[in-house]
Amino acid sequence: MCSGRVDLEFILRAFANGQDGVLIGGCKLNECNYVTHGNYDALANTYICKMIMSRIGLNPERLRIEFMSGGDSNRLAEVIDEFTAGIRELGPIGKAEGIEPDILFQALEASRKLVPYLRLVEREKLRAPVRSEEAYREFFASERVSRLFDELVGGNLAVSRIIALLRENDLSTGEISKHLGLNPSQVARIMNSSSRQGLVRYDLARKCYTLPPRHS
DSSP, X not given: OOGGGSOHHHHHHHHHTTOSOEEEEEOXXXXXXXXXXXXHHHHHHHHHHHHHHHHHTOOGGGEEEEEOOTTOHHHHHHHHHXXXXXXXXXXXXXXXXXXXXXXXXXXXXXXXXXXXXXXXXXXXXXXXXXXXXXXXXXXXXXXXXXXXXXXXXXXXHHHHHHHHHHTTOOBOHXXXXXXXXXXXXXXXXXXXXHHHTTSOEEETTTTEEEOOGGGO
């Protein structure tokens, strides 16, 4: 199967199911067995997923992609051993990062729901101008792309995570801030916008946010 078929949702689902690490293997770049060069799509998905992981508190080193040919069996064994050792050193997913299991699951599920939007964003805004490993690395490591990702995705990801949290319990600004790792002013800005859109509502009597009936 082409590595380009490894959808971003598959990676997030693996982590949501408790996998401590995900290793993607693809044919060597510019030596694709298909005309699609899907290994570049896999590379882009890996970078995008790492950005999501860093923003929900997961160590991006839990995800890795390697490119090799069918004759690189020794190299494949080395990569697997090296990756496995690295994941063991990191420790169990979530626990090593200090994230409660239910909060991690909610964050990953919220991320999964954004995958259709992320596909559109990648196609229109987050595509490296040149197909080369170096160009992709420089593109996704740039501050401009990081800012663009936060502008296009960060707010939607935060809202999706907040709605997932509020499905479990009504929460104050401070509690949401603690769960998301954002400062209270950032949370207040997001909640004000979400309130205007009718996604959440503020309960004055209990001083906390809750979901309108249709979102519960």
